[in-house]
Amino acid sequence: MDTHTRTSDAHSATLGLGSVLLASLPAALMTEAAPDRYTVEAVFTRRPEKDEVAEILGTRTRDDLGSAGFPTVELAVADRRLVIANTNLEELRDGLAAVIADRLAAISTKIHEKQDAAAIRFEEAAMREHTRTAAVTALAESITFQRAGSAARARPDATAAAASNEDEQIAGWSSEGGHGRYARP
Known part of the structure; x- marks a missing residue:
């Protein structure tokens, strides 16, 4: 029996961030009117899966940001963008970007491990069902209706x-x- 499991580029690639979306930055940056903290949007390297989004928005991510020294930073997901609120470019450059990248990699690894385990359980169940069906078929075929x-x-x-x-x-x-x-x- 040939069982196919879902494999895709999305599954094989670790979720990450490619670049800052320049259009999301305040126009007044590097002027006297520039805000201290603002929202920065970064583009994901691929579309995040539903479970990954839930983990990004979860308490573990907030706890990791807080313990790394970024308690006021808030994350949100908008399509293929990570919205990083209450931060600035300097904070991202000086460590926040690495903390976020590490968390995204940990999330991807965790989700992929769960998906792989589920695929193995599915394949094992399919094999058990195949074996059971073959046994039932063999038993049924052993029956002869003769006087x-x-x-x-x-x-x-x-x-x-x-x-x-x-x-x-x-x-x-x-x-x-x-x-x-x-x-x-």
Whole structure:
């Protein structure tokens, strides 16, 4: 049985971030009117899966950011973009980007391990079902609908004595006035 599991480039690639979306940055950057903290959008290297998005938005990610020294940073996902709120480019350059990249890699690894384990469980279940179906088929095919007197002839383990006894019965019936066509040659 050939079982196919879902494999794709998305599954094989670790989720990461490619670049900052320049259009998302405040126009006043590097001027006296520039805000201290703002939202930065970064483009994912691929579309995140549903489970990955849930992990990005989860408490573990917030806890990791806080323990790394970025307690005010908030993450959101918008299509193929990671929205990083309450930060700035300097903070990202000086360590936040690495913390986010590490967390995304950990999330990808965790999700891929779960998916791989589920694929193995599915394949094992399919193999068990295939084995069960083959056993049921073999059992059903072992059933023969023959009259009790002729079953010994059909079975390979029947003894010659049983066959001889059957021949005697047939000979006895043919002498009782039955038609000759029923006699064994």
